[in-house]
Amino acid sequence: MFHILEMLWHENKRVCLYTNHEETSNFIYGYILSINEETVTLYLITSDGKYDGVLVKQLSEIFRIEIDTQYVEKMKKLESLSELPEFPDSLDSERPIESLLLIAQSSQKMVELVGYGGDAITGFIENMEDNVCRVRQVDVYGYEDGITFIKTSDITQVCLDSEDERRIWNLWNLNQKNDQQNK
Numbered sequence: 001m002f003h004i005l006e007m008l009w010h011e012n013k014r015v016c017l018y019t020n021h022e023e024t025s026n027f028i029y030g031y032i033l034s035i036n037e038e039t040v041t042l043y044l045i046t047s048d049g050k051y052d053g054v055l056v057k058q059l060s061e062i063f064r065i066e067i068d069t070q071y072v073e074k075m076k077k078l079e080s081l082s083e084l085p086e087f088p089d090s091l092d093s094e095r096p097i098e099s100l101l102l103i104a105q106s107s108q109k110m111v112e113l114v115g116y117g118g119d120a121i122t123g124f125i126e127n128m129e130d131n132v133c134r135v136r137q138v139d140v141y142g143y144e145d146g147i148t149f150i151k152t153s154d155i156t157q158v159c160l161d162s163e164d165e166r167r168i169w170n171l172w173n174l175n176q177k178n179d180q181q182n183k
Helices: 002-010 070-079 096-107 163-181
Strands: 014-018 028-035 039-045 051-058 064-066 111-115 120-129 132-138 144-151 155-160
Touching: 002 028, 002 064, 014 039, 014 070, 028 051, 028 070, 039 096, 051 096, 051 163, 096 111, 096 120, 096 155, 111 132, 111 163, 120 144, 120 163, 132 163, 155 163
Parallel strands: none
Antiparallel strands: 014 028, 014 064, 028 039, 039 051, 051 155, 111 120, 111 155, 120 132, 132 144
């Protein structure tokens, strides 16, 4: 799959990637920001043609790729109705996970991390040193829920600034304002 995705990256093709063997009708859609022999970094687009964050995914999880379909043509039309934000060029294709974590930390955007156990951690990157990432966890209701330390080498997936993370960030922001008013 690496060589196919690399070619599609150079051609700036929109792609549908299938990664869930149990839900074979589900896929992720977008275009490739970077690729290496282990991971692909995607600019995700919702089914309404709107920005849906950036995702670093393991190549080993991809079992099917679609391009040039009617779905892709439909999506291009919907994308033309939206102003998709540019993504910074500071993404390191050799170390995309660490690079995306640093972008999340500097921009104060929320991320969802997945480790080898499959559990998702959502929150803010507080710091990274000695191959350990410190995450201030935030639950689905927007409340802080402690600190997680995870080895960056154990992170298999990072999603930055998706609709889900933006929803949780909005709730977190409202909760912060309410907490300040109640003091």
